[in-house]
Amino acid sequence: MKLTKTITLSFKILTAHRLRTSLCISSMAVGVAAVIVMVSMGRGAQKRIMDMIHNMGTNLIVVNAGHVTLVGGREKQSAIVTTLRTGDADAIMDHCASVEEVAPETSRKMNVRWESENLMTNIIGVTPAAFRIRNIEIEMGRNFDSVENDTAGRAAIVGSVIVEKLFNGEDPVGHQIRIGLAPFEVVGVMKARGVDANGVDRDDRILIPLNTAIRRLMRITYVQKIHIQVASSRQLQRAEAEIRQLLRERHRLRDKPDDFTIQNQATLIQTERESARTLTLLVGSVAALSLLVGGIGILAVMLTACRERRKEIGLRRAVGARRRDIRTQFLLESLIIAGLGGLFGAALGVFSTFLASALGGWTVIESWDAIGVGLMLSTVVGLVFGIFPASKASALEPIEALRAE
Amino acid sequence: MIKTVNIEKTYVKGSVSTHVLRGITLSIDQGEYVAIMGTSGTGKTTLMNILGCLDKPTSGKLELDGVDVYKLNDDALSALRNKKFGFVFQQFFLLERTTALDNVLLPFIYADRYPADAIELAKKSLASVGLEYRIEYLASELSGGQQQRVAIARALINDPDVILADEPTGNLDSRSTDEILEIFSRLHKEGRTMVVVTHDQAVARYAQRILELKDGQVRESSVANPQK
Numbered sequence: 279m280k281l282t283k284t285i286t287l288s289f290k291i292l293t294a295h296r297l298r299t300s301l302c303i304s305s306m307a308v309g310v311a312a313v314i315v316m317v318s319m320g321r322g323a324q325k326r327i328m329d330m331i332h333n334m335g336t337n338l339i340v341v342n343a344g345h346v347t348l349v350g351g352r353e354k355q356s357a358i359v360t361t362l363r364t365g366d367a368d369a370i371m372d373h374c375a376s377v378e379e380v381a382p383e384t385s386r387k388m389n390v391r392w393e394s395e396n397l398m399t400n401i402i403g404v405t406p407a408a409f410r411i412r413n414i415e416i417e418m419g420r421n422f423d424s425v426e427n428d429t430a431g432r433a434a435i436v437g438s439v440i441v442e443k444l445f446n447g448e449d450p451v452g453h454q455i456r457i458g459l460a461p462f463e464v465v466g467v468m469k470a471r472g473v474d475a476n477g478v479d480r481d482d483r484i485l486i487p488l489n490t491a492i493r494r495l496m497r498i499t500y501v502q503k504i505h506i507q508v509a510s511s512r513q514l515q516r517a518e519a520e521i522r523q524l525l526r527e528r529h530r531l532r533d534k535p536d537d538f539t540i541q542n543q544a545t546l547i548q549t550e551r552e553s554a555r556t557l558t559l560l561v562g563s564v565a566a567l568s569l570l571v572g573g574i575g576i577l578a579v580m581l582t583a584c585r586e587r588r589k590e591i592g593l594r595r596a597v598g599a600r601r602r603d604i605r606t607q608f609l610l611e612s613l614i615i616a617g618l619g620g621l622f623g624a625a626l627g628v629f630s631t632f633l634a635s636a637l638g639g640w641t642v643i644e645s646w647d648a649i650g651v652g653l654m655l656s657t658v659v660g661l662v663f664g665i666f667p668a669s670k671a672s673a674l675e676p677i678e679a680l681r682a683e
Numbered sequence: 684m685i686k687t688v689n690i691e692k693t694y695v696k697g698s699v700s701t702h703v704l705r706g707i708t709l710s711i712d713q714g715e716y717v718a719i720m721g722t723s724g725t726g727k728t729t730l731m732n733i734l735g736c737l738d739k740p741t742s743g744k745l746e747l748d749g750v751d752v753y754k755l756n757d758d759a760l761s762a763l764r765n766k767k768f769g770f771v772f773q774q775f776f777l778l779e780r781t782t783a784l785d786n787v788l789l790p791f792i793y794a795d796r797y798p799a800d801a802i803e804l805a806k807k808s809l810a811s812v813g814l815e816y817r818i819e820y821l822a823s824e825l826s827g828g829q830q831q832r833v834a835i836a837r838a839l840i841n842d843p844d845v846i847l848a849d850e851p852t853g854n855l856d857s858r859s860t861d862e863i864l865e866i867f868s869r870l871h872k873e874g875r876t877m878v879v880v881t882h883d884q885a886v887a888r889y890a891q892r893i894l895e896l897k898d899g900q901v902r903e904s905s906v907a908n909p910q911k
Contacts, residue, residue: 283788283791283792283797284792287785287792290780290781290785294779294780294781589776592776593776593778593789594789594793595761595764596735596737596764596770596776597764597765597789597790597793597837598761598762598764598765598766598790598793598794598841599761599792599793600757600758600761600793601757601758601761602758603761603793676737676738676764677732677738680737680776
């Protein structure tokens with residue numbers, strides 16, 4: 279059989295039934311669009327997790343002072359607990375073999391002044407190790423070093439939000455600011471990092487040396503967190519156990535509960551992955567359902583066609599069409615509907631993905647393979663739901679078909 | 684060229700069986716013009732469908748050029764219909780929202796080879812039935828007589844040995860009927876075997892030989908017309 283001729287013929291027949299064909303194509307298109315949105319959303323969630331890992335640092339364990347509970351998926355630290363010290367951080371570094379680096383930190387909301395401007399922001403005391411562990415990059419100026427930390431130097435590194443709000447976008451490096459009452463020199467600006475998984479703007483903060491924060495600014499003896507980097511992800515669990523035991527000994531807890539909370543990055547990411555999977559599953563089932571509806575549409579249209587076009591089938595058989603020619607033709611028609619549905623669906627899907635990211639604030643990633651998956655699925659649906667009507671049509675005896683009313 | 688031996692056809696509906704054909708034995712030679720006549724319900728159309736391999740008898744044998752047709756598989760029967768026969772039906776059976784040209788081209792789609800000059804051949808075939816000015820018309824835009832002529836052009840496109848026509852003028856006025864019958868006479872003169880099923884004496888008169896169907900049996904009619 280001449281395939282191109284048959285394809286041309288199928289097109290002519292489909293255009294002859296314009297309304298029915300276009301309804302069928304649109305139901306198919308909705309299904310494919312849903313698939314594309316689903317894949318894009320899935321990828322977006324994936325990217326969010328990758329970003330989270332990147333901004334957190336890799337192979338990380340976080341020790342928080344006191345209890346950290348998750349409220350609505352966000353961390354909430356209860357009360358002020360003063361038992362976690364920089365000495366704990368040093369002990370972890372010295373005694374746990376799998377630990378590569380530790381970065382204790384403490385933070386407080388304080389008033390910051392520059393000339394006549396002032397604002398409240400998070401002042402975070404960190405050691406130089408924090409920059410490496412947590413992938414904090416410097417956009418302008420410089421980082422502070424361990425000497426500056428040890429001597430409690432008055433150096434400050436500001437986030438991009440501070441540059442905007444306090445310095446009105448001016449280059450702040452070299453300017454004198456006051457944090458509380460103490461004077462500091464701005465030595466650098468952090469590269470923008472956006473909002474973290476807890477909804478905290480990581481650019482609305484000022485980093486200063488930890489010792490400066492503890493001794494000069496806050497006059498405290500404790501830290502709030504210790505970030506710990508482990509050599510490899512396989513050692514996360516063991517390191518966590520070692521750290522727990524060490525801290526319990528140092529804090530002389532005996533049979534009392536922990537006065538700290540250890541979060542292991544693997545668990546955190548696992549939680550995030552699970553919620554991403556739930557989302558993907560949800561959108562996925564909607565997509566599958568829409569594709570199914572599209573498929574049933576094709577089934578209905580082709581079965582109706584099979585009944586209405588019995589005379590045509592009979593005539594084709596009379597002029598020499600074999601059963602498989604009839605089957606091919608009907609299957610081609612299903613495939614054309616599915617294919618066109620796929621193409622329109624791809625366009626609709628790309629558009630809805632764009633809408634979802636623009637209006638809904640979803641992280642979505644457009645990708646060619648999402649479109650590919652959509653088109654492939656539509657073809658499969660066209661085939662699967664086209665086979666039954668096609669074989670039904672081809673099973674008709676020529677004379678029965680010709681006699682049909 | 685066409686030979687049947689003791690063809691019987693019985694339709695069974697529920698507990699009632701109707702014996703339409705009760706042992707038809709006939710032969711039609713190459714180049715003959717044969718009319719099959721009979722009142723309605725005598726099985727004329729059933730017989731024609733069996734001769735054209737569109738339907739199978741309950742029992743009996745059909746030979747085409749010495750080949751036992753019922754030993755062929757379904758694909759071979761399709762090929763036979765494609766090459767050997769040209770069908771003309773009472774209801775024309777054209778693809779409605781399709782041009783005259785595309786209708787005529789239809790059998791080529793199912794032929795072994797789609798000729799390079801298919802369109803030229805189809806135009807020639809349409810010209811031979813006087814429709815060279817209606818090539819791009821949709822079937823539904825043509826009159827009954829014109830539609831039947833498109834059907835004839837389609838039947839001729841694969842250069843078949845036999846034209847099988849089932850009440851070809853049944854839906855036509857007398858002028859169109861004359862036109863169709865003129866074309867049939869010409870095709871016969873060109874050497875084609877013509878088998879026309881009709882209840883109409885006027886149509887049968889064009890044939891050389893008339894086979895009369897009655898009570899499921901066939902007999903040569905007295906009104907044969909050998910000089911034609």
